[in-house]
Amino acid sequence: MARADGLSLPALTAIVVGSMVGAGIFSLPQAMGRASGGLGVLLAWGVTGSGMLLLALVFQRLARQRPELDSGIFAYAQEGFGRYPGFLSAFGYWTVCCLGNVSYWVLIKSTLGAVVPAFGDGSSLAAVASASAGLWLVHALLLRGVRQAAALNTIVTVAKILPILLFIALVALRFDTALFADSFRGAPGEGLALQLQGTLLVTVFVFVGIEGASVFSRHARRAEDVGRATLAGFALVLALLVAVTLLSYGILPRAELAALRNPSMGGVLQAVVGGWGAGFVGAGLIVSVLGAYLSWSLLAAEVLVAAARAGIMPAGLARENARGAPAAALWLTSLLVQLFLVLTYFAEEAFLLALKLTSSMVLLPYLLVAGFALLIDRRAGRGGIIALLALLYVVGMMLGGGLRYLLLSCLLYAPGTLLFLRAARAPGLPAFTRAEALLLALVLAGAALAGLGLLTGRITL
Template sequence: MTQRPDQSFALPTLTAMVVGSMVGAGIFSLPQTFGRVTGGLGALIAWAIAGGGMLMLAFVFQTLSRRKPELDAGVYAYARAGFGAYPGFLSALGYWTVCCLGNVSYWVLVKSTLGALFPVFGDGNTVAAVAVSSVGVWIVHMLILRGVRQAAAMNTVVTVAKIIPILIFIALVALAFDPEIFAASFRGGPGLEGQGLAAQVRGTMLVTVFVFVGIEGASVYSRYARRRADVGIATLFGFLAVLCLLVSVTLLSYGVLPRAELAGLRNPSMAGVLQAVVGRWGAVFVSLGLLISVLGAYLSWSLLSAEVLFSAAKAGSMPRFLAGENRNGVPAAALWLSNGLVQLFLILTLFAEEAFLLALKLTSSMILLPYLLVAAYGLKLALGGERARPGERRRRRDIVVAGLATLYTAGLVYAGGLSFLLLSAVLYAPGTALFILSQRERGTRMFTRAEAVLFALICLAAAAALHGLWSGRITL
């Protein structure tokens, strides 16, 4: 597709895409989600591991954007280039599902927030909550159909607006920070006596993945970049800015309320923390900030979900109908399918007791394969998978960075646990029908031998997950 000049994105817009994608609902729930499983020490270790691992992944995205400027829609394109059509498709499918699940979590948390004022919304998974959320889904859908650039410009404005309440929260909580309260919960405190430090840290891993999802925002939209070099710069700048916000919100909260009280807060738990500092208006202030934040993140993820389907369809890994654009240059068919899946997931939240946590953990599980394939592709290139190699010193650096990123993402698969890994197969297995359809459309071979084995393993994992759900061994 020939890029229209009026649709190109400069560095600030690309950076806003990264920050807007990463800063959504998750940051507003960090005090409670961390407080449930660990104390201050475990949180410090968790952020050191997650921050270091994701920094390596950010460097991989930066390197790949420099070495492979012809590859658009990064997450999908890198997996396909490195490992073939079907793994590339799985990466696209997983990433697309992540976008849709992330949008569902935003609506659930918004309605949970409003539920404090309007009980009819409950914890965000009542019939009224789903009905109102559904209206919001289709309003944003119609906005995006008017043009990608217009939606991206609104995302930039909203990104700036939603960072301001978070910075004010950090400043006020820092002033109220009590070292004695922080010290009492440093190793976990009451309620976590039987949990070792390693178990506490492991319990945070899927949470940290969830709040970092979006680091690839600039890479996915690389075809819109005014300068390809800006893609890597935007990824790095956006990541470092968001990391500072995440660590500050988490650790400062341990100095305001004991860990057990943090664990019992209603989401968005940042509201409860600020209320403990300044009174009722603090909860209202955070709730308003969350609504602004979710609007920006929802716009970003809606754009990303359609873009990854569109790019995969253009490359032949998705059915042709998903490559269609409307007169405004928006991948309309991909957007309709994406929001259709969001609508389906919203209805399913009616049957989940803790809909937000379920969406969070499924989102984190589904993103692991795309991230692992990106890191592994970076390692493959660094080890000399192609003739064009960088200088020897840079090559050694790339091997170390990509190796650490691969080790980190592979470790996340283990930390996530078997249950959610199997549940992700329930989505990958039937989703492969889109790949089969695309291969038939183009008259190409369905699977290579290795890909057929991979598909069989995914089907077995999906069957095991369904049996686990039926028997009660896996619960939602």
């Protein structure tokens, strides 16, 4: 049944695109140039694109088959595996949103640092102070209501896609096929497997946000638009990512791509049009990151509200203000982002840690979604090949990311469980089933191992 006041298909698609297109695309030429030639890049996009397409199909199928589960990505985990797994999915995804937002502010200030030395690398006192001011300005905007912010997000998404499209058009006109062929197979003695390994982690990160429409499914005008928006957003973003990456190999030699300063799209465009290219891309980066920040702020608050209504987060987090904005969830989200921003001033590696933890923590929600899709397929007597392949893909990403960041994730999940315990007290239900108690034990053990590793120096930040 359609909702006259709900989010339209274009608005939902803009949320998906806005969530995925942040800062990563502007750094792809340098990141890919350091790791691989053109062939390795093609294979990496093929592997990651196929895996993310499987996840997009899973989200589309679940939106169609179980439209009543409209609370977002964690609802599938709760329905399939219980309240505590549902909480871990919600808490993990919320933390991903907050960590991502911290990285966006640092990137904005780092980009401005080229012309404002006081901002340095994005973690100086001036950078933290100005980023904090921006944080609370966006907070005030979001308090005016989700639909108003979603409408602004649509405008910002269009504004940040246009510079990328112009970059693609200008670079395509100067594309040198001979130069592209020179670096297609990589350097002599550089194995294809090594090139692929070096690029996969980059390609995985830029797709985080593909679930954006699912998170906002309860606001959709039509339930079927959720799946359509997911696939449409995925297709558009994949096309942009592949074009930006491969066309760059036809403008500069691979060694020069690898040496570019980020945002490296600026260096590529500068080689085509002259000095104004770098400034143009820098402006596009700031618009893009601000748009992605808005999208992730909306996602973070929505996850807390939906989880509170589902009884796995404290009920107070579902409270809305007079404009219908999730005030309590927005305040908690902004306070956590502010805390992380302050920490960037004291920890030199905080930005890199935020990026890597973001990638690591999002895998558990993805794993539970794919697992739930496989579960309902098997219960219905279907083969579930798409869900199985999506599940195997996520497991492969978790193993490829390494044990270090999985253990560090437990350091966040363990204290976060206190929110679940507070929520579980209200209905008078037992907090954990036996299986959930075992899962809690694993989380606590992982946190203990991570803490011990940090103390002994075996795990470094």
